Amino acid sequence: MNNGKICVSVCAETADEFIENIKRAEELADIVELRFDYLSKSELETALEKTCNLKSGKKFLLTFRPKEQGGNQPLSKSEREQFWRSRSDFCANWADVELDLVETASQWLFERIICSYHDFDSVPNDLFKIYENLKATNTDVLKIAVQTDEITDTIEIWKLLQKAKSENKQIIPIAMGEAGKWTRILGLAHGAFMTYASLGSGKETAPGQISAEDLIKVYRVKELDENTDIYGILGSNTSYSMSPYIHNAAFKFHKLNSVFIPLQVNNLDEFMRRMVKPATREIELNFKGFAVTIPHKQTIIKHLDFIDEPAKKIGAVNTVKIVDGRLYGCNTDADGFIAPLLNSYGDLKNAKVAILGAGGAARACIYALKQNGAEITIFARDLIKSKSLAEEFQVNLSELSTLNSSLLIFNDFDILVNTTPLGMKGKAEGETPIIAEQMKGLNLVYDLVYTPFQTKLMEEADKAGVPKIGGLAMLIAQATEQQKIWTGKDVPMQEMSRAALKRLQ
Ligand code: NAP
Numbered sequence: 001m002n003n004g005k006i007c008v009s010v011c012a013e014t015a016d017e018f019i020e021n022i023k024r025a026e027e028l029a030d031i032v033e034l035r036f037d038y039l040s041k042s043e044l045e046t047a048l049e050k051t052c053n054l055k056s057g058k059k060f061l062l063t064f065r066p067k068e069q070g071g072n073q074p075l076s077k078s079e080r081e082q083f084w085r086s087r088s089d090f091c092a093n094w095a096d097v098e099l100d101l102v103e104t105a106s107q108w109l110f111e112r113i114i115c116s117y118h119d120f121d122s123v124p125n126d127l128f129k130i131y132e133n134l135k136a137t138n139t140d141v142l143k144i145a146v147q148t149d150e151i152t153d154t155i156e157i158w159k160l161l162q163k164a165k166s167e168n169k170q171i172i173p174i175a176m177g178e179a180g181k182w183t184r185i186l187g188l189a190h191g192a193f194m195t196y197a198s199l200g201s202g203k204e205t206a207p208g209q210i211s212a213e214d215l216i217k218v219y220r221v222k223e224l225d226e227n228t229d230i231y232g233i234l235g236s237n238t239s240y241s242m243s244p245y246i247h248n249a250a251f252k253f254h255k256l257n258s259v260f261i262p263l264q265v266n267n268l269d270e271f272m273r274r275m276v277k278p279a280t281r282e283i284e285l286n287f288k289g290f291a292v293t294i295p296h297k298q299t300i301i302k303h304l305d306f307i308d309e310p311a312k313k314i315g316a317v318n319t320v321k322i323v324d325g326r327l328y329g330c331n332t333d334a335d336g337f338i339a340p341l342l343n344s345y346g347d348l349k350n351a352k353v354a355i356l357g358a359g360g361a362a363r364a365c366i367y368a369l370k371q372n373g374a375e376i377t378i379f380a381r382d383l384i385k386s387k388s389l390a391e392e393f394q395v396n397l398s399e400l401s402t403l404n405s406s407l408l409i410f411n412d413f414d415i416l417v418n419t420t421p422l423g424m425k426g427k428a429e430g431e432t433p434i435i436a437e438q439m440k441g442l443n444l445v446y447d448l449v450y451t452p453f454q455t456k457l458m459e460e461a462d463k464a465g466v467p468k469i470g471g472l473a474m475l476i477a478q479a480t481e482q483q484k485i486w487t488g489k490d491v492p493m494q495e496m497s498r499a500a501l502k503r504l505q
Contacts (some may be wrong), residue, residue: 002225004188005030007061007196008212009205011038011072015047022051025199026058028212031094033061033196035205036083037071052089060093061114069098070118070145070206077101084108102137116143120176120207123153131160135169141193145174145206151263152270154180158190158283165191172196176207178239179264182232184210186261186285189224218248218499219259229258230286231486234271234300234320235293238262240425240451242472242500243291246479249499253492258288268296272303278325289486290320291479294421297360304329314367315392316360319482330485333364336478337448338372340469345415345444349373354413356400356433357420358386361448365417366393377413400433408434411441418447423455432456436463443467450475453504472500 008029012018018039025032039047051060064083065071075083080101087095091109102115115137117130123146124130134142142164148154154175164171170193175183187195197212198204215221233243239262247260265271273280276287292300297316301307304317307329311317317329342348351374355362358380369376370393379400380386390397400420401408410416416439422431429452439445445461450471461468480491 001223002188002191004192004222005194006212006215006221007031007033007194008199009033009035009196009203009209010199011035011203011205013038013040013043015039015043015050018043018047019050019054021199021203022054022056025212026056028216029058029197031059031061031194032056033063033096033205035072036062036064037066037073037075038205041073048089059111060090061096062087062090062093062110063096065096065098065116065118070120096143097139099134099137102139105139112140114141114143114172115139116145119146121147123148123156123175127156127160128163131163131171135167141170141172143172143174145172145176147207148175148177148180150267150270151179151182151265152267152274154183155274155282157183161187161190161192162283174206178208178237178262181208181210181238182261182263184208185215185219185221185259186224186228186230188221189228190226195221218245219261220248220252223257224259225257226286227257228286229256229288231258231260231289231291232263232287233260233293234263234265234268234290234296236264236266236295237426238264238293241293242451242475242503243293243479245499245503246476246496247291247483249495250479250483250487250492253495254487254489256487258487260291263290265296268299268303276322276327277303288322289482290322291482292318292320294360301329303327310334310367314363316363318360318364318478319485321485331364332478332481332485333361333474334368334371335481336474336476337361337365338368339477340473341415341444341446342372344467344469350375351415352413353377353415353417354379354410356380356416356418358382358389359419362419363389363393365419365448366395370395374415379408409438409440410434413442415444415446416442418445418449418457421449423447423452423457424449425451430456432460434460436460439464439466444469447471448474451504453501472497472504476500 008025010021010025066075094112095110096114097105115134157173157175161173172194197215198209200211233241251258305326311331314331318333319330321328353374356379377396379398422433446469447457448471449455458468483491
């Protein structure tokens with residue numbers, strides 16, 4: 001448990017929508033931030049009047065920020081001064097004022113003033129000087145929000161939190177962007193005064209803002225402390241990941257002091273050096289394990305102290321457990337892949353399986369299928385690149401040409417497994433490696449893609465009348481194995497599935 005607060009930001013163009021949003025925010029927030037700079041100018045006075053008439057049990061934080069400092073519209077300094085001067089009706093509340101107005105702000109009768117600094121482009125080199133300038137204003141709370149694109153950009157903002165704590169200064173340090181999400185989740189546990197949240201998806205007032213519901217119900221941010229065990233999904237794009245929902249559901253079920261967070265990492269070497277390895281890391285985070293995803297499953301291997309036999313044979317690690325600073329790697333994709341397949345298909349001995357794609361996930365599938373006696377053919381778009389994989393596992397190799405795909409009929413196969421990202425939410429959504437007409441003779445189609453829940457390939461399988469398995473089954477099964485490795489406890493599979501389904505739907 002910590003003493004931090006959750007502040008839900010409310011924005012709207014019209015006064016009526018603004019009031020509606022305030023009422024929704026009150027249900028989850030400790031503080032409700034009123035972003036008056038989002039209202040159209042013609043609605044501002046009505047919104048102020050209606051807000052004053054609300055009988056709220058929650059504190060309001062007033063914000064009226066100009067565009068150049070991260071606000072929603074151009075506001076001159078005199079417009080802003082005028083706004084603040086006439087706000088005596090809100091004096092029992094809090095105000096967020098930018099540095100250029102904070103000197104005059106001391107005349108206004110707010111209960112608490114937050115002096116804020118924003119940089120929406122990068123982390124400024126003189127971050128600590130900015131902190132000193134803000135501190136010199138003697139305001140109650142300092143807020144510093146900076147844009148981060150690489151996870152290691154967040155290190156300075158975290159160091160700032162440590163410094164403010166050692167000086168007994170209240171601070172709200174925010175690393176904006178997907179790479180900085182973890183600071184919004186762990187900040188309160190490490191002494192941040194407050195963390196900001198959105199009302200929901202699409203209502204964010206800053207990049208990387210997490211919904212209040214997720215902060216409270218998924219990440220349980222107020223229950224975390226400095227001793228909380230930290231796990232995370234390590235990949236180059238964590239924004240679509242289901243893993244935080246699945247793993248946090250398991251931690252919550254067992255009432256563990258553990259949290260699972262998104263760790264968006266491009267430069268794995270730097271992340272390992274500056275944030276993980278005991279000898280070189282610059283900040284202390286209580287990392288206990290990682291789930292590893294695209295594109296780090298193979299490159300992580302050189303950073304590990306130990307890797308188990310199946311992971312070594314597969315040549316990819318999707319799970320890391322950290323014990324006393326040592327990193328142990330294993331692979332739960334193979335078990336996670338094969339369990340739903342055995343469930344629906346039964347014995348795989350001599351089953352003819354076509355695998356589309358030859359990347360990291362394909363390796364785990366081939367390993368598991370070989371162990372179960374299946375006959376495998378890889379279909380890859382780049383035969384030169386995939387030749388070594390086929391040789392390594394001694395399986396057949398064929399060309400996958402999606403352009404001439406109608407020529408390729410899979411009537412010689414029992415099972416088709418898609419391990420390409422075709423159909424996945426994002427750029428490839430709505431695409432499919434093959435269509436219904438090519439599925440003649442197949443007994444099962446297994447798509448590893450799990451978001452969206454129903455992919456185009458699965459729709460094609462329905463059209464062809466071929467039974468199918470979606471990627472969610474594998475996702476849950478491999479996450480179940482990860483939980484066993486990390487916690488050694490009975491795994492609450494139902495809770496984990498429910499959390500994933502809720503999110504997907
Ligand atoms: P990866 O290592 O990047 O491999 C992707 C493979 O697909 C590569 O062989 C790639 O070919 C091929 N590919 C990519 N785009 C293609 C296209 N347009 N046409 C034909 N082939 C294409 O990725 P991964 O880790 O194996 O993951 C692949 C997919 O499986 C992802 O969608 C991932 O989310 C999913 N997955 C799901 C689970 C689960 O639990 N359900 C687990 C692991 C992975 P090139 O090498 O020529 O680029």
